Amino acid sequence: MTERSNQQPARRGRPRSAAAEVAVLEAAYALIAGEGLAAATIDKVARASKVSKMTIYKWWPLREALLIDAFLRHASLMLPLDEDGDPITTLQRHAAAYAEALKGEFGRVQLAVISECIAKNGSGQLFTERYLDIRRRTATAIIQRGQKDGSITSGIAAGDLYDRIYGTLFYRFLFGFRPLSADYARKLVASLLTAR
């Protein structure tokens, strides 16, 4: 995504078409969700969105970046992490929602994006930077809150606890180990966060 800071002193020339950006991201998302990663070629995205390839390449020189942006556009809206409330309950609610979401479109698209990152960069680093980091930081803060008030085990680093929860869920999802449900997620969170 190309950041356009809001305090700009009015750029010259024709301004970038906001409609085109949205159309591209929506088309990319729909293609991945509907027909899979392989179908989300730049050519098809261009055809579906009625935005020219040139324009797409201009704003997303890397295919991964486009896929991530398409994913973010939807992912940001779901799975909110409200920071107030009981830490464990909050995390349980979020993990449960995540586990359920993975089964649907969200999981399909997320995997596609990660796969593309690996194929192009050899790792999920870009995905981490653009998506995971913020979420991990937010959740880690909540865990630390819980560690301070004593509701969460304090012998283990908050970041590590986070990885245990979401690593386990992601692993089971990716490799198809059952069950992966809201209930499973809630129990997992409780078990990991209260272990001594």
Added chain:
Amino acid sequence: MTERSNQQPARRGRPRSAAAEVAVLEAAYALIAGEGLAAATIDKVARASKVSKMTIYKWWPLREALLIDAFLRHASLMLPLDEDGDPITTLQRHAAAYAEALKGEFGRVQLAVISECIAKNGSGQLFTERYLDIRRRTATAIIQRGQKDGSITSGIAAGDLYDRIYGTLFYRFLFGFRPLSADYARKLVASLLTAR
């Protein structure tokens, strides 16, 4: 049926070239390890191995299958899981070796294989069937042994404990969360398996 029970099927015609199979798998592995997934095209594998494309497609109609086989050829040799000995120590040794291996060629190739599986099938299912399942079953048996003799927490299913260990390691590897070392792995195993 024209039973021809000579023990061996004793097929007619020229027998399959074992040398060709090895050459293909080695070439595929070298390409992934050296230049990345994108470089491991069938065309390049054919050129590098001096085996014709036709022959490659004949034995591996799916690219994923070829990549998995190339990976297995090396992965099987490393990371052995000796079933005797103290359960926790055994698992610690294995997890530590896994964590270290991920940092090198092994990790690069494994990711490439998984990425390809996702791109073609939408999930890592095939990777699970051909690689993970056996290892998970073996390790799970060891965990169960530990649960029986009391050295490992028994309130949690052995399979779930396995996923917590390897899910966490894989997650940290994939998304680049530091540290990921033999020491980290050993502590993780101890922490997860002895939690109450």
Added chain:
Amino acid sequence: MTERSNQQPARRGRPRSAAAEVAVLEAAYALIAGEGLAAATIDKVARASKVSKMTIYKWWPLREALLIDAFLRHASLMLPLDEDGDPITTLQRHAAAYAEALKGEFGRVQLAVISECIAKNGSGQLFTERYLDIRRRTATAIIQRGQKDGSITSGIAAGDLYDRIYGTLFYRFLFGFRPLSADYARKLVASLLTAR
């Protein structure tokens, strides 16, 4: 065009498709003749001939070469120069046929080919090598025959006489100077070849 000498010791691999070659040349010719040079893109030729772009690029790495071959395929059949008979009459017949042909499809395609050669190489050299040279040599021999028997002016090099005839005709055609007819061509030949 890729010469395939007939005495080859049976080449290995799938043989080149003769049908594809013909289809490409016909499609290219039809496009130039029908819609002009600009329409004869490789993409359109591929679509029209149902031959893939790769194949076209393989055999004709330069667009000019394809256009020339397409032109040759038709040009070779028309405008034959029978070497026997009275030199002046023979050349008159040929020049007259040439002048008439220029007005139609032949002229259109020839110009397109020459234009493409200029655009890519800066001159008509390639066209000369692949088409003009042979014809000029044949005609020059006829002129020399006439010079020997005294029917054609002998003070001027045969090649130069050739250029005066066809240069004048081509110039008038290219820049639209009227008239350009069979009759004009016949008078021009007689005038130039018998001048003292």
Added chain:
Amino acid sequence: MTERSNQQPARRGRPRSAAAEVAVLEAAYALIAGEGLAAATIDKVARASKVSKMTIYKWWPLREALLIDAFLRHASLMLPLDEDGDPITTLQRHAAAYAEALKGEFGRVQLAVISECIAKNGSGQLFTERYLDIRRRTATAIIQRGQKDGSITSGIAAGDLYDRIYGTLFYRFLFGFRPLSADYARKLVASLLTAR
């Protein structure tokens, strides 16, 4: 400059920049002469001349027109045809200068312009109208003067004699037939204009 000299009908808005027109034509000429026809794209001309594409398209809606104008700007200055003096000598001097000029930048640019006219219009008609006609008319008048005073063959139309001279020279230049020199041109003119 904030010049606001009355005198002029005082049109509103920014006046057309004469400097821009020159810059465009010079840039176009330099590009064709330096890197060839293919390099003389509108985009590059715009960049090189620092005139915006819009402005170029406004004054030269057809690319051919721009190229012709760029060519004319230089061609007009060279190859003058002084109408007084002995007809044959005058034409010899001019033809010799033309033959020599063809070998350099002039020839390169002229070919590029003609090629572009063919590619867009299917013929050199536009080039004739904008460039050739005037020159041909001037030269034809001189030939007619020679025909009246008896120094030039009178049995052949002046225009046709002109075409024989320049057609032959152009033909030899375009298709690379040697030699093409001042000397060759002088002899050609003498030969063609005094033939009986």
Added chain:
DNA sequence: AGTTAAGCGAGACGGTACGTCTCGTCTTTTA
């Protein structure tokens, strides 16, 4: 010993996406 059937290398082929380029239009701000 000759026949048969599969394995195999070489390479042509249609299809499709890649990422880049130019064209010609359109939409803003600046002078």
Added chain:
DNA sequence: TAAAAGACGAGACGTACCGTCTCGCTTAACT
């Protein structure tokens, strides 16, 4: 209000890989 800056749709460019398809040669097992 003309020119600049630059975004945009259309579509060709030339390359690469995919997976399929002839070919002709090679290698064994079966007659």
